[in-house]
Amino acid sequence: MSKLIDEKKHSFLPERALELNCIRAVDDQTSLESSESDLSDVKKDIESRQTWTGKLDFILSCIGYAVGLGNIWRFPYLCYKNGGGAFLVPYFIFLVLCGMPMFVLELCFGQFGSSGPITLFRISPIFKGIGYGMLIISGIVCIYYNVIITWTLYYLYLSFSNELPWVSCNNFWNSENCIAADRNESTVNVTALLLANVTKVSSTEEFWNNYVLQLTEGIEQLGGIRFELLLTLLIAWIIIFACLFKGVESSGKVVYVSATFPYLVLTILLIRVVNLEGATNGIIYLFKPKWEMLQDSKVWGNAASQLFYSVGAAWGSILTMASYNKFNHPCYRDALMVPVINCFTSLFAGVVVFSIIGFMAHVTGSEIEHVIKSGPGLVFIVYPEAVAKMPLAPLWSVLFFVMILTIGIDSQVEKVPFKSLPPSSPIDQLMKNLHKLKIR
Template sequence: MENRSQWGSRLGFLLAAMGSAIGLGNIWRFPATAYENGGGAFFLPYLFALLTAGIPLLIMEYTIGHKFRGSAPRAYSQVSKGMEWIGWWQVAVSFVISVYYPIIIAYAIMYSYFSFGTQWESADSPTLFFVQDYLNLSNAGTFGSMVPHVLWPLLAVWALVFIILGLGIKKGIEVANKIFIPALIVLFLIIVVRAVTLPGALDGLDAFFKPDWSMIKNGQVWVAAYGQIFFSLSIAFAIMITYASYLPKKSDLTNNAFITGFANSSFELLAGIGVFAALGFMANQVDKPVSEVVDGGIGLAFMVFPEIISQMPASGFFGFLFFASLVLAGLSSMISISETYVAGLQEKFNISRGAAIATGVGLATLLSLFFANQGGLNLLDTVDHFINSYGVALSGLFEVVAIAWFAKSLKDFQNHANDVSDIKIGTWWRVCLGIITPVVLGFMMLQNLRTEITGTVDEETGELLFYGKYPVDFLFNYGWLVAVGAIFVGALLTLKKWPNSSDNKSKEEEGA
């Protein structure tokens, strides 16, 4: 497929890959995960996981995309006819994530505005401002009316995604990431430099880096390290296969994988420093130990950080910088997630890029409105948990087992990567993907399922609780059914035959 769209430069591809990997999870998931799993000691299993799973999987996905030069479903179908459904499964997972991901970006846009005048101070606490004044949050299962301050920025996010994707690979995605990623790094560096100079910052950094070596013996710490690497590198989202399919034929795949992997981890470390320096400052201000103010996820971004920002000098300015960095990190990931199904639809149904964007992104936009109401946060939390745990992680397990154990393609992919790369991969790479990664992912899935199904007992009430303390029927309807539905959609889309390659060539130039 000689006419396939291509990146304008190697830097353009790398920034796009980094933009996909560096997302909201780097800022609010990694610092808390590292702290809870041994602090400085966590970096040992984290680095081991990066070298034995993260980078090897990146190399494999880059190689698949580069070798077969197609969307994830088409590439998997060329590895083996029975594997196409895995590609569609991963595309369906990305589609689901793209439905709720812009909601978080919409929150960040509004909080960039709220930062001026630190408007959350109008409530008794930033937490109450977020859940009551801003979201007017209802109980799980009750969705209520639309929230205008979520709806309008949400539509603005989708308008920007439409424009960037519509401009194509070189003029749209590449140009956008050349702006977003340098800007994100500059903004976050300013935040980090300011955070580490605040009173109490050193206490926060000490809590973050102080190693608890006894945790190394705990298997859960190693599972957490692999989980962090897996979720933060955009592996098994169909993203890296799609992006690599736009690479020129002579591209250094292994070098690109190492650069992407270490760039992502470097930003996670930078985020950890900034977050814990700020948490140390907060602990100092309220005269509490750092352990009592640590949080992760949406709570860290929209409940804890506003409280920290309120106590900082020039609070409005630094609040804007922080939430603007969330917007940039979110947008770069959002674009990559959406590109997976745009490419898949374009190739499978032999339609123009514009038609694929209108169909895929248009449907995602409509569905995202279900998250813009009073019950949207509960829905988002539930869908995110299940689609990540039983969509991304499980499809990744199927991907590596299918390729390493059934298709037995690792040797072939190794030869392809080595033919175009300076850094040669060998037996270590095949052992990582054929043994270490499947075993760890399999163990992680079993642990997750056991916790999910058995629940936990509340120590105070003795009540059996499940994820998020949500009702069982809510978790089933909006968690399990969504995760299983992605698999069903993946299988359903394989029923349609691929058009002839010659039919697709006329479509490839569109959006180039």
């Protein structure tokens, strides 16, 4: 009986082995066909991919992408909060050890593969999620970044007036505790002395909170739709769409203005504000080193986070921009230049911002630490109040918000997710069809 079972077992094994081999062969063939299909898609995407039309298109696009709003309102505040000049030590260390290598790596990946993050990471199926992750991150950032551009557009529109709307307290959005931004601190306000325990709020802050944002007391009160901001948001997206309508052909031309104009405005502002009373105190306050703070791990963490946020590595945008380069483009030169220029811009903007803060502290008679704010508060509260105290206030307000607008648009154009999609994607094909209809 056992002999019969052994014979059946031995006769079964070759048949089972043959069946398994057939299954493996089918799987291998399917995998091979899938790989060939992926390679065919990659080849098609590379062949149909555009290239930069000018020699400076790529480097200016990278500078415009890296130099963003964080250089204007985040770096100066972090520098002041984390030891002043001492903060530059960990920042430069992370720039050399992490920022530049990551920038070189991502740039070389994009230029070598001549494809965006989704197509490029098909090189290994296990890494496909990285490309989609980059796309998702860029999409999330674009949503809130365009809201900031919306606020900037709105303030720019309001700056075209004989009197800035946030300088006085005679408006329906002001409270009894309002202090006018254009007040003269050389006179003594007896009422203010009698009400010393009452919390005073500047007219610029009330304009921002009560009129522009119309903040409610809590999350349970949603408030109404700000139709002015909704319309401005639509205009902001139309501007971004117009910059990308022809792909790198149009965005490469936009950067010649958007990447260089902020430096012109920063230079003009620096010449104007550095001679104001108290400006020197602000600059000294920014860079005065506090070496003991280097022992705090939070300082090093803030330096690393600011560098990664500012350089913008691992978001897919650098990889995408590099994919439009010619294969033999000297990418190492660009990869070293962009982080250095980005770092210089942060320092340049810090000098301008703290000159304004020093001037404002001098005029108001306050300490600098009571004046400085981080994030949107610096751009939409502190600076508008400082502008109100200058001659020709509307002119300086227009210049400042045009600078913020060009910086925001430049970074946003390179972050938009569908720029990272392969040329065979439905969105890219839709853009091409719309362009053809426009030509006809």
